[in-house]
Amino acid sequence: MADRRIERGNQTRQLVLRRAVDxxxxxxxxxxxxxxxxxxxxxxxxxxxxxxxSKEDLQLATIGAATKIFAEHVIEPARDTSSGLDRLWRTCTGWLTYSRDRVFPGGCFFYAASAEFDARTGKVHDALVAARADWLDHLERTAREAQQAGEIRPDADLSQLVFELAAFLEMANAESVLRDEFSCYDKASRAVLNRLRGVAADPSALS
Incomplete structure (x- = not known):
């Protein structure tokens, strides 16, 4: 009986959080x-x-639920790709697909939530900062793996590269949500591809 109650509670929690992230x-x-x-x-x-x-507990749990959904749609699919430059490219295009397909109705959940809490302090702000840091760290680790494999030039500034890639992605999301138009995703994809070719040891490796 206790196990069934726990299971029902978990199911209700997941139902609430799925609606909350949307x-x-x-x-x-x-x-x-x-x-x-x-x-x-x-x-x-x-x-x-x-x-x-409390409401704050709900907000923190919602961020946690959104993080899992994000990983399922952006991080995990690219893991099937061999490590290196191609994985970095597929991670970026996976992000664009995640935003374009409206996994969250308002576009990227974290872009919207960060804009809402960027000038505030507190646990919710800190959770969003941590989520963003994890995402950027993931991009930089993936880029470093590509560099160590000899696919990105040794003199490439990976921190600068990641900053620019994230900017391309977020600009596409912002333009699409604000203007309800989707050609910006193709522009961002071309920008990412050109930037990766610019640091690639062999630019022809990216078709």
Missing amino acids: LASVEGLEGLSLGRLASELELSKSGVFALFG
């Missing part, structure tokens, strides 16, 4: 309300309140 990507983390989520999902308000101790 809402937050459009209306912001501050727009989240336990009462609203319970009403929309036709769940017991007391049951939903029991799962999250």
